[in-house]
Amino acid sequence: MAGVTLRGVRKSFGRIEVIHGVDLEVADGEFVAFVGPSGCGKSTLLRLIAGLEEPSGGDLSIGGQRVNDRPPAARGIAMVFQSYALYPHMTAYDNMAFGLTLSRTDKGTIAERVRAAARLLQIEDLLDRKPRDLSGGQRQRVAIGRAIVREPQVFLFDEPLSNLDAGLRVQMRLEIAKLKADLRATMIYVTHDQVEAMTLADRIVVLNAGRVEQVGTPLELYHRPRNRFVAGFIGSPAMNFLDVVSEGRADGSVRVWLPGGVPLDIAVDGAAPRAGTPLTLGVRPEHVGLADGGAGLVATILAVERLGGETHCHAALEDGQRLLVRLDGDRPVSAGERLRLNLRGETAHLFGPDGQRL
Amino acid sequence: MDPKRMIGRIAFGLLVLGIVVWAVFPFAWAIITSLKAGSALFTVEAWPSQPSLANYAAIFKEQPFGRNILNSLLAASAVVALSLGLAVLAAYALGRVRFCGRGLLLFVVLGVSMFPQVAVLSGLFELVRWLGLYNRIGSLVLSYLIFTLPFTVWVLTTFMRELPKELEEAAMVDGAGPFVIVTRVFLPLMGPALAATGLLAFIAAWNEFLFALTFTLTDDARTVPVAIALMSGASQYELPWGQIMAASVVVTVPLIGLVLLFQRRIVSGLTAGAVKG
Numbered sequence: 001m002a003g004v005t006l007r008g009v010r011k012s013f014g015r016i017e018v019i020h021g022v023d024l025e026v027a028d029g030e031f032v033a034f035v036g037p038s039g040c041g042k043s044t045l046l047r048l049i050a051g052l053e054e055p056s057g058g059d060l061s062i063g064g065q066r067v068n069d070r071p072p073a074a075r076g077i078a079m080v081f082q083s084y085a086l087y088p089h090m091t092a093y094d095n096m097a098f099g100l101t102l103s104r105t106d107k108g109t110i111a112e113r114v115r116a117a118a119r120l121l122q123i124e125d126l127l128d129r130k131p132r133d134l135s136g137g138q139r140q141r142v143a144i145g146r147a148i149v150r151e152p153q154v155f156l157f158d159e160p161l162s163n164l165d166a167g168l169r170v171q172m173r174l175e176i177a178k179l180k181a182d183l184r185a186t187m188i189y190v191t192h193d194q195v196e197a198m199t200l201a202d203r204i205v206v207l208n209a210g211r212v213e214q215v216g217t218p219l220e221l222y223h224r225p226r227n228r229f230v231a232g233f234i235g236s237p238a239m240n241f242l243d244v245v246s247e248g249r250a251d252g253s254v255r256v257w258l259p260g261g262v263p264l265d266i267a268v269d270g271a272a273p274r275a276g277t278p279l280t281l282g283v284r285p286e287h288v289g290l291a292d293g294g295a296g297l298v299a300t301i302l303a304v305e306r307l308g309g310e311t312h313c314h315a316a317l318e319d320g321q322r323l324l325v326r327l328d329g330d331r332p333v334s335a336g337e338r339l340r341l342n343l344r345g346e347t348a349h350l351f352g353p354d355g356q357r358l
Numbered sequence: 359m360d361p362k363r364m365i366g367r368i369a370f371g372l373l374v375l376g377i378v379v380w381a382v383f384p385f386a387w388a389i390i391t392s393l394k395a396g397s398a399l400f401t402v403e404a405w406p407s408q409p410s411l412a413n414y415a416a417i418f419k420e421q422p423f424g425r426n427i428l429n430s431l432l433a434a435s436a437v438v439a440l441s442l443g444l445a446v447l448a449a450y451a452l453g454r455v456r457f458c459g460r461g462l463l464l465f466v467v468l469g470v471s472m473f474p475q476v477a478v479l480s481g482l483f484e485l486v487r488w489l490g491l492y493n494r495i496g497s498l499v500l501s502y503l504i505f506t507l508p509f510t511v512w513v514l515t516t517f518m519r520e521l522p523k524e525l526e527e528a529a530m531v532d533g534a535g536p537f538v539i540v541t542r543v544f545l546p547l548m549g550p551a552l553a554a555t556g557l558l559a560f561i562a563a564w565n566e567f568l569f570a571l572t573f574t575l576t577d578d579a580r581t582v583p584v585a586i587a588l589m590s591g592a593s594q595y596e597l598p599w600g601q602i603m604a605a606s607v608v609v610t611v612p613l614i615g616l617v618l619l620f621q622r623r624i625v626s627g628l629t630a631g632a633v634k635g
């Protein structure tokens with residue numbers, strides 16, 4: 001088993017640079033998820049680690065060894081592709097055994113390892129079927145089995161569940177969680193599904209336009225997003241952002257004025273911005289409460305979406321700024337109604353003009 | 359049925375009939391002629407009144423026709439094997455490896471096939487002599503590759519490009535080098551393309567005339583098309599039509615057999631060729 005280290009890794013396709021110097025340390029046995037908007041370079045970064053792309057700069061090491069110049073097969077990695085990439089003309093068994101056959105492992109060992117992996121993934125009965133006779137979920141298992149059989153130091157997954165339907169995805173997610181516990185190998189997992197990232201990963205790497213925005217545990221990212229991008233990307237439904245104006249510091253916190261003249265005090269780490277600086281206030285929809293008394297932020301409901309378990313109210317504040325409020329499933333609200341909202345300083349986030357957390 | 363549709367159907371039927379006659383008549387004529395003996399050749403009839411296999415016996419007796427068939431078979435098989443082998447390797451390079459000048463190279467390959475055969479004939483003749491292949495099958499194999507390679511390379515390159523990239527990458531992660539990827543991952547998926555291009559190459563080589571005429575001298579070294587063309591009768595002024603037709607039938611039947619044999623593979627390969635994992 002081994003960790004993975006990236007130092008200033010860059011990648012350009014032709015003249016266009018898509019990865020702009022990534023530094024990352026993945027510990028031995030850790031499960032790290034890469035998330036980010038489409039086209040931000042998640043797959044490219046994973047393929048750089050796999051050795052399917054050559055870095056234009058920087059160093060890459062696996063298990064303490066520099067692997068920049070090693071071919072994929074000599075890096076101690078295994079990769080699971082989004083489209084499974086099973087060899088169509090081989091049975092599931094041969095698909096899983098192919099890598100070992102090429103490295104001239106003896107037949108007995110191959111059979112043993114393939115059967116062990118098949119048992120783990122519960123595909124023992126399917127071993128002599130061709131990929132076309134397997135369902136999507138079964139194919140994905142064979143693809144994962146092919147990775148396991150190689151006994152890699154690092155598993156790389158590129159959106160492995162995105163071709164499956166919703167129900168199967170939940171099931172496979174639980175199986176990957178189980179796999180993670182059973183194998184104790186280092187795993188790097190690319191996904192655009194937040195739930196997968198939040199539930200599976202020890203740490204999440206948020207990428208944006210070829211740069212790392214933040215690395216942290218799922219709850220760190222949720223509770224203390226480093227900047228506006230991460231704040232808006234992590235969490236569903238997405239965080240509300242309101243334009244506010246700083247009034248200056250008041251004993252360890254910054255006071256801002258909300259539309260309608262409501263003050264709010266928010267604890268900050270850094271230096272307080274001068275009074276009058278325009279700031280962005282971030283509040284998650286689940287952290288907007290209804291005020292009991294007469295005081296509070298006045299909002300008019302524009303639309304109500306009922307999801308059964310919860311209700312999403314799209315509301316407009318007095319100055320026209322939009323806000324999404326998440327309420328209980330059966331709260332009796334309807335469009336056109338006026339609400340009095342209650343924001344709390346502990347669950348609000350404040351971002352400076354440069355988008356960084358204060 | 360209303361008359362309009364009726365007329366339409368009849369017209370369609372006639373059209374189909376016309377096409378079938380146009381396609382089949384020459385071959386049927388050859389079979390009929392080959393069964394006629396002596397002067398019956400010059401009477402027009404739908405089926406010979408006294409069909410005889412004398413012509414068929416004669417072609418094998420009066421010249422080494424069996425040997426000619428063997429020559430053709432050897433030359434065509436060698437051409438198919440060589441052009442498929444070379445084309446698969448070339449297709450991997452041209453279809454999957456990015457290198458500078460790839461497009462240009464593809465067009466050069468195509469350009470080679472645009473020269474008429476006569477244009478390269480004398481140059482090739484010198485080459486064949488220099489290699490000591492004159493009057494040998496080797497000269498034919500070498501020269502036939504000139505026209506089979508361009509299209510086998512093109513077809514296989516196109517086909518290879520369509521194969522998913524992730525398949526190759528999965529094999530690379532599994533530790534396969536380019537040769538293993540070509541032979542153990544791509545080749546098994548290329549059955550239909552190989553069957554189709556191999557068949558076309560075989561037919562082209564089997565029917566080739568000009569090179570075969572130029573590069574062979576003796577009866578023993580000739581291939582079938584040349585042997586048929588050079589068949590002569592008892593006198594200079596007499597062409598043994600019956601025997602020529604019999605010989606043509608004999609050499610066409612294996613081709614039809616081959617097409618029928620591989621047709622199933624081509625079609626089944628195309629439908630079952632769901633490459634996507």
Ligand SMILES: Nc1ncnc2c1ncn2[C@@H]1O[C@H](COP(=O)(O)OP(=O)(O)OP(=O)(O)O)[C@@H](O)[C@H]1O
Pocket residue numbers: 013018036037038039040041042043044045192
């Ligand atoms: N082979 C290539 N040649 C040129 N540009 C490429 C190549 N591969 C990727 N790119 C570009 O690099 C950027 C990052 O692509 P990448 O596939 O890593 O995105 P991603 O984060 O995986 O997106 P998605 O979530 O859609 O899979 C994109 O802008 C893409 O157009």
Ligand SMILES: [Mg+2]
Pocket residue numbers: 042043044
């Ligand atoms: Mg991707």
